[in-house]
Amino acid sequence: MxxxxxxxxxxxxxxxxxxxxxxxxxxxxxxxxxxxxxxxxxxxxxxxxxxxxxxxxxxxxxxxxxxxxxxxxxxxxxxxxxxxxxxxxxxxxxxxxxxxxxxxxxxxxxxxxxxxxxxxxxxxxxxxxxxxxxxxxxxxxxxxxxxxxxxxxxxxxxxxxxxxxxxxxxxxxxxxxxxxxxxxxxxxxxxxxMPVHRAGAVSAYDYNSALVARAVSNGRLDLFVCRELLSLVQYRNKIIAGFQEKMGRLKEGSRRWKRCLSAKVRVLKRLDRCIRQMEHTLTKSFAGLDGAEDVAFAVVGNLRGLRCSARTGMKGKKASQKINHMAYDRLAREQRYKNLMRDIETDTWTEKNTSSTCCLCGARNPAWRRYRGLWVCGRCGLVLQADLNGAANLLKQYLFGSCTGRAEPFTFKEVRVWRWDGRHNRFVQVSPRAA
Structure with a gap:
């Protein structure tokens, strides 16, 4: 660590x-x-x-x-x-x-x-x-x-x-x-x-519950599918609920209660090891891509207050549950020190208006996000995955101070999609159709 x-x-x-x-x-x-x-x-x-x-x-x-x-x-x-x-x-x-x-x-x-x-x-x-x-x-x-x-x-x-x-x-x-x-x-x-680069490209990361989007100032767009990680976290919470229900029917301190508690600890430790290994592999992939593409600054969205807004009814029940599942702060800390080992500086930046603004033309309308995974601009006709649009806007906001009213100065290349490969325990590049 x-x-x-x-x-x-x-x-x-x-x-x-x-x-x-x-x-x-x-x-x-x-x-x-x-x-x-x-x-x-x-x-x-x-x-x-x-x-x-x-x-x-x-x-x-x-x-x-x-x-x-x-x-x-x-x-x-x-x-x-x-x-x-x-x-x-x-x-x-x-x-x-x-x-x-x-x-x-x-x-x-x-x-x-x-x-x-x-x-x-x-x-x-x-x-x-x-x-x-x-x-x-x-x-x-x-x-x-x-x-x-x-x-x-x-x-x-x-x-x-x-x-x-x-x-x-x-x-x-x-x-x-x-x-x-x-x-x-x-x-x-x-x-x-550790020394850090002072000149080079800038990458921006938009954390989401099941997807992590990456946009780089050289035109690269990457989408990491983390559904396997989310399913592990959800399964862990389901296991906790099952054990708690079973232990609630037993007398605290009894032999059966103690056996149930030891079984719960044993199962949760195994699941935690799987989750942490997948998180480390994900952040290592981020740092490896930044190092290979001569990135000097990596920007992560500031998610302070996200869980509070999810509890106040601003989002649906399913979306709120997924938001509270993921350990965003731990992912950001792991990405920070792995970038630092590669002489890359990591910074946090506000995500204000990034999910309701078109990254191509700069027009803002929250209704153009048709649902959580699709962005369709009503002005320029851009059709893009919604998290990639947010990552590109976060990059513009970090470089120019605002993402609204400003056209995208970069020409983005074809989107690369990465997904967890359980056979090799790493994220591999797949076709966008397969993802």
Whole structure:
């Protein structure tokens, strides 16, 4: 996993994973259980504060209270503080969901005593000695040393360039299905500020639930059919609803309820892996096309407030359901860091009037969008897929400030259509008729 840092939009952070093996489980088990005890202590203190004072404690109050626990003295101070920060972030997300009307949400709860929780070491909590990571514990305790393979901090960019990263954060996670299968070390490397092109073509992306349209200033038009991805997300939500209905008829905490819960987690993890793999392949295709066509800037539509407008009745029931299914923000983040690895800058831009304006002549009339997938201009007679028309208007809006009243300065080529190929697990080009 990689992303661009908020402190600098062109700073690239990359997380690499290293399996540790089951033989190191006895070494990390006491540390992970200490982290779990701090989490449960935060849960208990928060619930008592809410019961007595009708408020949630602040992050500073939780840290002050937790410092008196015995589990705090077993960890490095930064690792112990990371647990409190993680819990406070979970509580903040829960409160925000409740404020937005999701009353079915529950606050973060207790974990079993033998639960192996993720341990985090921040930059002050570990040292690097060649190919060895020295993970510090509390004062007076021997640190844990992990030997990594040669070149563990070297990242190869898509153009073949090797970049050496500086580790800034380390996490140890337990892979648990029915029992502990492995421990995985996650090391976040800071690759520094990546250079970006200042001259070149511009591409624009119009995200939709089942389709993603792409328009480039050199005249290229691409349409990615993502119906397989949407069907996976819909199937996942159907599985969740089925399990919730079944668990609602069982007594919470019973043996059958626990078996049903473990089956639900197991099935959802498998589906989530399929969805994330398809999303990564989609955004990798975007970045690959931009890199091959010398694109300097990639523009993504700003979809802030889209889900809110879908809930207010501006769209039909089916359209609102599809809009709320897709993880647009996650797709944009993945596309951003993959473009950054190819020296391409990514920006967001407003989509105002892009779906109700003709990209060829610039005339605006919302009625010319016959239905969700067809645009027929009443002035110039342009017949085009509606999302491709929106992507072309987004490109004009980014370049010229407005898409209305301005003719298209580019001559668009034939539309290329891409669709998911399950045999090779990638998007392949197909004929427009086959799509």
């Amino acid at each position: 990689a992303w661009s840092d908020k402190s600098h939009p062109h700073r690239l952070l990359l997380t690499k994973q290293f399996p540790l093996g089951l033989e190191v489980v006895p070494v990390f088990r006491p540390v992970m259980r200490a982290v779990n005890r701090i989490w449960n202590s935060c849960v208990w203190h928060s619930r008592e504060t809410f019961r007595q004072e009708n408020r949630w404690p602040t992050e500073a109050e939780l840290k002050t209270k937790s410092k008196s626990f015995a589990a705090w003295c077993e960890l490095h101070s930064q690792s112990a503080q990371a647990v409190v920060e993680e819990y406070f972030e979970a509580v903040s997300a829960y409160r925000k969901h409740r404020e937005n009307g999701h009353l079915e949400m529950n606050p973060p709860g207790f974990k079993p005593k033998d639960h192996l929780r993720t341990v985090t070491w921040k930059r002050q909590g570990f040292d690097v000695e060649g190919n060895t990571l020295v993970l510090k514990l509390s004062r007076g305790k021997e640190p844990v040393k992990v030997v990594l393979p040669e070149g563990w901090d070297v990242v190869v960019l898509p153009d073949g360039t090797e970049v050496k990263g500086v580790p800034v954060e380390v996490k140890v996670k337990a892979v648990v299905r029915r029992n502990v299968e492995n421990l995985v070390l996650h090391v976040t490397l800071d690759l520094g500020v």
